Amino acid sequence: NAGVTQTPKFQVLKTGQSMTLQCAQDMNHNSMYWYRQDPGMGLRLIYYSASEGTTDKGEVPNGYNVSRLNKREFSLRLESAAPSQTSVYFCASSERGRGYTFGSGTRLTVV
Amino acid sequence: GQQLNQSPQSMFIQEGEDVSMNCTSSSIFNTWLWYKQDPGEGPVLLIALYKAGELTSNGRLTAQFGITRKDSFLNISASIPSDVGIYFCAGPPGGTSYGKLTFGQGTILTVHP
Numbered sequence: 001n002a003g004v005t006q007t008p009k010f011q012v013l014k015t016g017q018s019m020t021l022q023c024a025q026d027m028n029h030n031s032m033y034w035y036r037q038d039p040g041m042g043l044r045l046i047y048y049s050a051s052e053g054t055t056d057k058g059e060v061p062n063g064y065n066v067s068r069l070n071k072r073e074f075s076l077r078l079e080s081a082a083p084s085q086t087s088v089y090f091c092a093s094s095e096r097g098r099g100y101t102f103g104s105g106t107r108l109t110v111v
Numbered sequence: 112g113q114q115l116n117q118s119p120q121s122m123f124i125q126e127g128e129d130v131s132m133n134c135t136s137s138s139i140f141n142t143w144l145w146y147k148q149d150p151g152e153g154p155v156l157l158i159a160l161y162k163a164g165e166l167t168s169n170g171r172l173t174a175q176f177g178i179t180r181k182d183s184f185l186n187i188s189a190s191i192p193s194d195v196g197i198y199f200c201a202g203p204p205g206g207t208s209y210g211k212l213t214f215g216q217g218t219i220l221t222v223h224p
Contacts (some may be wrong), residue, residue, distance in 0.1 A: 004153075033211060042117075042199060042214035043154070050210065058211060090153050092212075100144065100201075100212065102153035 003027070006091050006103035013110045021076040021106050023091030029101075031094045032074035033058075034066060036087040037105075041044040043090065049074055081110045117200055119216030125223050130187040132218045143183035144212070145174050146199040147212030154199055158185070190222050 012098045025032065030051045035043040035058075045058030047066040055066050063085060064078045074093075078085060086109050094100040117134045124130060142161055158169050160176035160183060167174055171188045174206070183200055200215040204218035 030112075031210065037161075040120075040216060042115075042216045043201075043212075044214070045211050047212045092153075100156060102146075102155070104153045105151075 004091055004093055004101050004103035006089075008105050008106060009104070010107045011109070013108065015082060015110060017081050018077065018079050019081065020078075021089055021091075021108075022073070023075065023103060024073045025091075025093040025101070026072065027095070027099065027101065028071070028091060029093035029095040029099065030071070033092045033094075034064075034074070034076045035090045035092065036060065037090060038087050044074065046089075049085075081108075083110045086110045088098065115200055115202070115213055115215035115217055117161060119222070120216065120221040123223065124190055126190060126192060128190050129223045130190055130194070131184065132186075132198060133182060133184045134215050135182045136202075137181070138204065139180040140183075140202035141180070142202050142205070143174070143176050144156065144201045145172075145185050147181070148197040148199065148217075150196070157198075187220075188206060190220075192222050192224055195220055196221050 004025045023060045033048040034046040037043045044060050045108045049055045049068040067075045091103045115136050116133050142158050145157045148154045158167050158174040163180050164178045165176040175184045175188045199217045199218045201212045204213045205209045
């Protein structure tokens, strides 16, 4: 099925541990995004990649890094996880403002 | 950053009732998107609006792009239990037509059978 695939679906980390969230899309979209969702706050943009080879900070980039590995894949890395990064993370892709599609999310708990 | 103010924050309705929610901004938007999120899932696009004044339907859902370009409305007619979820408005900020999205806080809809 065409769409955005995120892995893992669930993860528990200890404070200070690192991990990478993976995202891949098969719709040949140029733009990809990472959002986090917290209760009552909607979705907030962490980083985005307008096209392969470019990345830019969003609204809440502190504590995160990203890599646009190729046109299909866009990963999000937490170098030293903190409890404030407990959240649900969504990857999305789009093409020239159309077809915004979200993955099913990664539920991360930092203890 | 720019904010989208969505209201109401939550709604509790009986099956069969109509639902209205809206989204406002202090700045203009060139695109308005309405998403629904089911529990444990990612947001799914319901309706996309690209022109001021545009009125678009998707089954029982109707959305409108406000003529001031600073607001949008979503109506659901004859609600059913599967309409339960969180509804988000979203759009590319800064007067752009595409790119990163700004989201409203969401409207939580509960439908009682």
